[in-house]
Amino acid sequence: MLLFKSNDPDHIEHVCSGENRSSQTFNQSPPRIVKQPPSDELLFQVYTRLETINEKPFVIECEAEGEPAPKYQWVKNGKRFNWQAYDDRISQQPGRGTLVISSPRDEDLGQYQCFASNEWGTATSNSVFVRKAELNAFKDQSPLSVQAQEGEPFKLTCNPPDGWPKPNVYWLIQRSDGGIESINNSRMTVDPEGNLWFSNVTKRDATNDFAYACAATSLFRSEYKIGNRVLLNVVASGVSASQNRHPPVKQYVTRKNEVAIRGSKVQLFCIYGGTPLPHTVWSYNGKPLQLSERVSQEHFGKSLLLKHVEFSDKGTYTCEVSNGQGQVQSYSITLNVLAAPYFTVEPEIVNAAEDETAELVCEASGDPEPQIKWIHNGLPISEAPLNPRRKVTPNKIVIEKLTKKDTGNYGCNATNSIGYVYKDVYINVLAVPPEIIEPPTNKEVVDGKTVIMTCRVFGAPKPEVKWVRNRVELTGGRYTILPQGDLEIKEINFLDAGVYDCHAANKLGSQSRSATLQVKGKFRVFSYQFGQSFVIKVVALNEKGESNVAAKEVYGYSGEDVPTESPTNFTLVQVLSSTGASLRWNPVSQESVRGHFEGYKIQTWTDKDTEGKMREIIINGRSTFVSAEDKFIPNSKNFARVLVFNSRYNGPPSETINFDTPEGVPGTVQSLEAVPLGSSGLLLMWKKPEQTNGILTGYKIYYQTVKGTKVGPLLERQPSVTDPKQTRVKLAGLEPATKYRIHIKATTAAGEGEGYFIEHRTRGSVSVRPDPPSFHLVHLDSDNGYAQVKVVWLPYTEGKPGSHFFVKYRVKGEPTFMQTLETMDTDYVIVKGLEPSQVYEFQVASVDGEFVTESAPQEVQMYSVGKGSLQFNCVEEYSPPSYRSDNSSIFPDGPTIDRVESVATAGWFIGMLLAIVFLLLVLILVCIIKRNRGGKYAVHEREAAHGRHDYPEDAGFHEYSQPLDSKSHGRSSLGSDPKAAAESDTDSMAEYGEGDTGRFTEDGSFIGQYGPGNEKKKVEEQPTLSSVATYV
Missing domain, CATH: 2.60.40.10 (Immunoglobulins)
Known part of the structure; x- marks a missing residue:
């Protein structure tokens, strides 16, 4: 209140009163922090005794609201902090918890936290680390003299002093008269570690009347220190400048895998030297980098600065450096973005x-x-x-x-x-009765619009709000009661005019407020020409006349309609890339737009899609030429058409054109999984990309260690996967109990696609017994007449798979197995040198340390099917243990084993049995015929003709009695004169045989002819012509 020209009547008591109708005051409220220190750290300075006049106090904020007013307590380093014990050096602001440290000391360093309490609860502030800011001095030393070769890259090293925060380091030119100059030269660059790099040294860089000096600054302390002075001597090259040339050479680059924090800034360095001065070009994920206020180049293009980093900044940044000498040099930096927590709700x-x-x-x-x-x-x-x-x-x-x-x-x-x-x-x-803290107000609205009648309420329990008009509660349809109590009415008409009542009630009471709604008709303009603009001016009028206040002019336009003209001469200018093309067309006339001209739309789809899945490319403005990148589908026939559109409608489309795009890089794989194999390997399994964008040629796999927030160098698995059908591979040679980030990129002829990565930890070095594995055998072409098979190990991924494997095999029936070497890096082994037409038994053994688990054996018979080709059949049925359903994807050509249900039902076995039966029948028939041809002949007469007589005293068979003497008689043919022959202890039919005395028995049959001894004798004793007799 202000009083001017006060006099005696003003000498009275004046009372000021106020009322707040927009908020509530409760007699209870738990405390809540409204001001607090930062969540990371708070810096302070400590001055020497000579600087106490410039001491800089600092505060640790803490303020809370609550009813009754809260009391404050501080905790330092986990213990209650009694700030009153520090005399006048530390105080607390009245009515608040904020601490004021007027004279900082080293002992003030520590972790602080504020607690505000009243009878209803306790509020907690952020926990802040209070830290001393300092900057030490350079070591006192004489200037260092160094020598550099003219035209060559060079480096000056700085050893900056310690400080917190980490000081900024830069180089100066310090004149002999004490003057200081900054260095702003495209040939000289300071890296983050404080080293000064010369892209190439010239004679002007020699220190004739100056020295190079390193400086360190602390922004918080507003001071800097100088030291590390260097005197540079430049040695002349002895050749002309045109001859003194050097290709680009790497000097300082940011590590290949850099991490940035969301919301902060990051700088990527790519410093190269050479003569002439190299030129640097940056790209992002293989495309030219788009610079902006947030992304800029510094140090004459040798560094890239990203401010306010976002997750979208993740990717690969590549610098390409050239100076016309040698090859273009390139270096890539993969940026990963991490983020401190932030609330989403x-x-x-x-x-x-x-x-x-x-x-x-x-x-x-x-x-x-x-x-x-x-x-x-x-x-x-x-x-x-x-x-x-x-x-x-x-x-x-x-x-x-x-x-x-x-x-x-x-x-x-x-x-x-x-x-x-x-x-x-x-x-x-x-427990608060209802109160309408923002009552409804009278409103005017135009017919057809939507209006909201305000009614904000408070109470505990939460009041129920009802709206009533003409004693009828308004619910549903065009009426909606919003959560805060307001009433929304849609599509207002003249019948909605009237008085609206808001009622709020809970178990402690009720309250009501009312307001009036008036509905006005729409202002309409008639007799206007299409496309013509007009001005509307509204003037207030009462019984005294019109208002003389200048009215605000509003420009209006007539309604819009569908454009009538389609663009003509829509043509393809050029296919720019796998996803880009340049297109051109003729413009439409302004009259045909029939409304606000907004631009053109290009609608596109492929032969694999329908027009219902078309995509639209918006070209705002009147341009009739567009170079559309990343808008078309690679390796496809793309269809396109163009149309004009206004603010409400699309016009008719042009004629449809089509063009073919080349292959592009593929998209990401659909998924990637990893299963530990022992302590040093992972089995990787993935699904191929949905968007191949061409013909897949294989996959590239990269991996790197992850330790906390830092990642190790990116390594590529060798060999790369060159079979596009393969979706499994083993990654070996890893460290035990280590977290890895595994990347996979599909490839086409256009290059590597977008990466997909997972993180997985290898097992510890403790071995466990593996579960029984399963395996597949894949047919391979024969090698010099010998069979060879590819045995693929299918570890039991649902349990304990083991770390590696080996294969055991043998010819069926042999006592011992042959064994391959243990396979460490792959999941298959090729077994060579197998005999065709042999049945082999195969087993696969999973290994983990000293533990070995073998699979069930599987029998395979191999046989030749043609020159240079072998096949094999499984002899018995084998059902391996369960494994992942997608394991078959590792086989490019699919399994080539034909499994046989049973030996008894095999065709070759039945055929062999029939052949044996047939041969036995033939053999029996031959025997019968031979026996019949031998007949019955007079053995006694023939014996007598040779001089053998009966011996009645001998009770045995006369024709088989012992010979009378041991003298031998020569044998003759049937046509010669009989001669006395030596007797034999064999049967008497030898004279009529064919040289083999054991071929007939007493009755002349063939019994014993096929015995083992006779077979051997048959081979060793070939008959002569003189020993052959014919039976007639």
């Missing part, structure tokens, strides 16, 4: 009544994924008193049937390895 304050349900929701994101922990009245909620009505999950707290005891402070803390984010709220259990 923040918890909110809850004011509720008894017996209601309160819900607090907290969701956060980050990379790595943050963990969420709840705090209740300054302690972890796990340490809070048990409450069976309270249900706690990582993202939510739900308390049913509230009571006064549930009043308190609740905080959500999301933490990962990068940092944390914290917010506290409270649940306040109240």
Whole structure:
């Protein structure tokens, strides 16, 4: 209140009163932090005694609201902090918890946290690390003299002093008279470690009347230190400048795998030297880099600065360096973006009544994924008193049937390895009758529009809001009561005009407010020409006349309609890439647009799709030429047409054209899985990309270690996968108990596609017994008449697969197995030198350390099917243990084994049995014929003709009695004179035989002819012509 020209009557008591109708004051409220220190660190300075006049105080913020007013307590390094013990050097602001340190000391360093409490709960602030900022001096040393060769790259090393925060380092030119100059030269670049790089040295760089000096600055302390002075002597090259040339050489580059934090900045360096000065060009994921206010080049193109890093900045940044000498040099940096936690859904304050349900929701994101922990009245909620009505999950707290005891402070803390984010709220259990804190107001609205009648209410329990007009409650249809109590009416008409009442009620009472709604007709303009603009001016009028206030002019346009003309001469200018093309067409006339001209649309689809799946390319403005990148489908026949559009309608399309695009790089694989194989290997399994964008030629696999937030160098698995049908491979030679990031990229003739990666940890070095494996055999062409097969190991991925394997095989029936070498790096082995027409038994053994588990044996018979080709059949049925359903994808040509149901039903076996039966029948028939041809002849007469007589005293068979003497008589043919022959102890038919005395028995049959001894004798004793007799 201001009083001017005060006099005696003004000498009275003046009373000022105020009223706030927009908020509520409660007689209870748990505390809640409204000001707090940062979540990472707070810096302070400590001055020497000579500088005490310039001491810089600092504050640690802490302020909370609550009813009654909260009291504050500080904790330092986990213990209660009694700031009053520090005399006048530390104080607390009145009514707040903020600490003011007027004279900082080294002892002030530590971890601080503020707690604000009243009878309803305790609120907790961020925990902040208070740290001393300092910058030490350079080591005192004389200037260092160095020598450089003219025209060659060179480096000056700086050893900056320690400091916190890490000081910024740069180089200066310090004149002999004490003057200082900054270095701003495209040939000289300072790397992040403080070294000065000369792209090439010239005679002007020699220190004639100056020295190079290294400087370190601390922005927080607003000071800098100089040291590390260097005197440079340049040795002349002895050749002309045109001859003194050097190709680009790498000097300093950012590591290949760099990590940035979301929201911060990152700088990528690519410093190369050479003569003439190299030129640097940057690209991102293989495409020219688009510069902006957020992405810029520094150090004359030798570094790339990204401000406010986002997840979309992930990718590969490549610098290509050239100077016309030698080959173009390139270097790639893979940038990964991590993020400190940030809230996606923040918890909110809850004011509720008894017996209601309160819900607090907290969701956060980050990379790595943050963990969420709840705090209740300054302690972890796990340490809070048990409450069976309270249900706690990582993202939510739900308390049913509230009571006064549930009043308190609740905080959500999301933490990962990068940092944390914290917010506290409270649940306040109240009993408040309804109050309309923002009543409805009178409104005017135009026919056909939507209107919202305001009615904001508060109460505990939460009041129920009803809207009434003409004693009828308004619900459903065009009426919607919004969550805060407002009434929304859609498509207003003249019948909606009238008085609207808002009623709010709970068990403690009720309150009502009213407002009037007026509905006005739409202003219409008639007799206008199409496409013609007009001006509308609204003037207020009453019984006194028109208002003389200048009215605001509004420009209006007539309604729009469908354009009538389609663009003509739509043609393909050029196919730019696998996804890009240049197109041109003739413009349409302005009159045919019939509305606001917005631009053109190109509609495109492929022969594999329908027009229903077309995509649209929007060309704003009047341009009739476009170079569309990343808009078409690679390796396809693309169809396209163009049309004009206004603010409401599309026009008729042009004629459709088509063109073919070349192959492009493929998309990402659909999935990638890893299964540990022992302690040093992983079995990788993937699904091929949905978008191949061409003909797949294989896959590239890369891997790198992951230790915390740092990743190791990116290594490529050798050999790369050159079979596009293969979807499994073993990654061997890894470190035990180590986390790896595995990348896979599909390839086409156009190059590598977009990468897909997972992270997986190898097993520890403790061996376990593997589960029985299964295996497949794949047919291979014969090698010099010998069979060879590819045995593919299928480890039991659902259990303990083992680390590697070997194959055992043998010819069926042999006592011992042959064994291949243990295969460490692949999941297959080729077994060579197998005999055709042999049955082999195969087994695969999984190995893990000293443990070996063998599969069930599998019999395979091999036989020749043609020159240079062999096939094989499984002799017995084999059912391997279960394995992943996609294991067959490792076989490019599919299994080539024909399994036989049973030996008894095999065709070759039945045929062999029939042949044996047939041969036996023939043999029996021959025997019968031979026997019949031998007949019955007078043995006695023939014996007598040779001089043998009967011996009645001998009871045996006369014709087989012993010979009378041992003298031999020569044998003769049937046509010669008989001669006395030596007797034999063989049968008497020898004289009529064919040289073999054991061929006939007493009755002249063939018994014994096929015995083993006779067979041998048959081979060894060939008959002569003189010993052959014919039986007539």
